[in-house]
Structures are given as structure tokens and as C-alpha cells.
Amino acid sequence: MALALDGLLPWYLTMPVAILGAAVFGAAWAFIPGWLQAYRGSHVVITTIMFNFIASAMMVYLLVNVLRPAGRMSPETRTFLDGGTLPKLGWLLDWFGLSIGAAPFNLSFLIALAAAVAVWLLIWRTRLGYEIRTTGISPSAAIYAGMPYGRLVVVAMLISGALAGLMALNVVMGDSQRLQVEFVGGAGFVGIAVSLMGRSHPVGIVIASILFGVLYQGGAELAFWFPTISRDLIVVIQGLVILFTGALEHMFRPALVALFAPRGARAPA
Structure with a gap:
């Protein structure tokens, strides 16, 4: 997403598109493991590990055959332009007299904090969050109370997948500023x-x-x-x-x- 828009839009317009794309794709990738656990009893750890291998193979194929610039041997995309990178936040720590050197401290930190607040509000301040917590602690108690166990498992996996997708923003757009093989290893x-x-x-x-x-x-x-x-x-x-x-x-x-x-x-x- 950032690779396609980095030369057309500034970062503050590219970033919302990248956030939405990462969250939607992460949720879609977690949907099948969540559905298999909810309605077929498959163990979510096993299915997600299998899906990790599938995603890794797909990423290698895309980087080698589709996204790799012509004439380059390394399986990675070109370096993003300014419109596809997240701004650094080192100046924010300078106000407090702190220095982090060359550490890739960027805007994704604030995005992560916002996501943590959103999760707290969802899990501890909404009915859906109460049902998710009940299902996680005791599935049998949730079913006995009339909660839709299968739907709650799928929804929890969709939220988890969306948050996992957002994690890539720091590595891709903030740190390396390009897409590499096993960038989230x-x-x-x-x-x-x-x-x-x-x-x-x-x-x-x-x-x-x-x-x-x-x-x-x-x-x-x-x-x-x-x-x-x-x-x-x-x-x-x-x-x-x-x-x-x-x-x-x-x-x-x-x-x-x-x-x-x-x-x-x-x-x-």
C-alpha cells in the first residue's frame, strides 16, 4: 500500500490508508483459523502456525517475482519515498532531555498506544468485551449464559488479526522503510x-x-x-x-x- 502511494501522497495521507490496509488484511488472514476453532474445534495455535508458513511462502513469491526492482538480487522492495515513511519522534524525547541515538522511534509508537486504549475500552467498557472475556475464561460458562460462542471466537480473532497487521507498520514504514523477507520473524x-x-x-x-x-x-x-x-x-x-x-x-x-x-x-x- 505504501509502495504504491509513497510518491503520490504525503505521509499523513498515506498512513491512514496503510493502517486500514494492514488491519483489514490481518483480520482477513485470521478469519479462517478463528472460524475453524469456533465451528470445527481446530486448535488455533496449530492453524495459525500453518497460516504463518503460507504467508511466508506468499511473501517470498511476491518479493522475488512481483515487487523486487529490476536488476536487484536481494528479495526486497525499493526504499520508500518520504510519502511512505513514518516520521521519527526523537525530537519528542529531546524535550525531556533523553537521547535514543539511532533507534527507530517513530509515529507507530503513538499508533500502538492508541490501539492499547481502544482495546481497553472495548474489553473492559463494552458488552462485547465482557462476553469476550467470559468466553476466554470459561467457554462452558459463556455457552450456559447464552452467549454466541462461535461468533465471539471469530470476532476476537478478527480483532487480534487486525492488531497483528498494525504491528508491521513500525517495521516496514518506520524502521527499514521497505518490505523485506521475514521482516517480522x-x-x-x-x-x-x-x-x-x-x-x-x-x-x-x-x-x-x-x-x-x-x-x-x-x-x-x-x-x-x-x-x-x-x-x-x-x-x-x-x-x-x-x-x-x-x-x-x-x-x-x-x-x-x-x-x-x-x-x-x-x-x-
């Missing part, structure tokens, strides 16, 4: 870790994503300036963060619940 697994650490709440996810972004970008800078520091060390730090904030949660929960429980309350047997 590993993003899904990092998203699972961020969601786990953020307790699946928009506020926690924003904080966790900033932490992981700092670790990722800071690790890249450290590996560049200090060759003795490997990128694997950043992966180890991320793993430890996940371990102590997520996996070990249930180890300390009983003791904390007993400590802060009202006096005279009994723990369930």
Missing part, C-alpha cells in the same frame, strides 16, 4: 512473552513491550559497540524476565494471598 513469540508478562492487560502490555523494546534495541547497540557482548545475552535476559514474572507466578501466589488475606479468612481446601 520472531515477533509472534515475543508477543506471547509480552502478553504473559503484561498479564494480558493493555497497561501491563504497554509497559512490558517498552521493556522488551529497550532490551532488543539496547542489545543491538551493545553488540555493535562491544563485540564481546553477544546478542544471545539479551535473549537470556528476556528469558529470565519471563521466568520470574510469569512462570514463577504461581510459586509465590499462595504465600502472598495468605499474607494479604483478611484476618479469619480460610484458604480454600
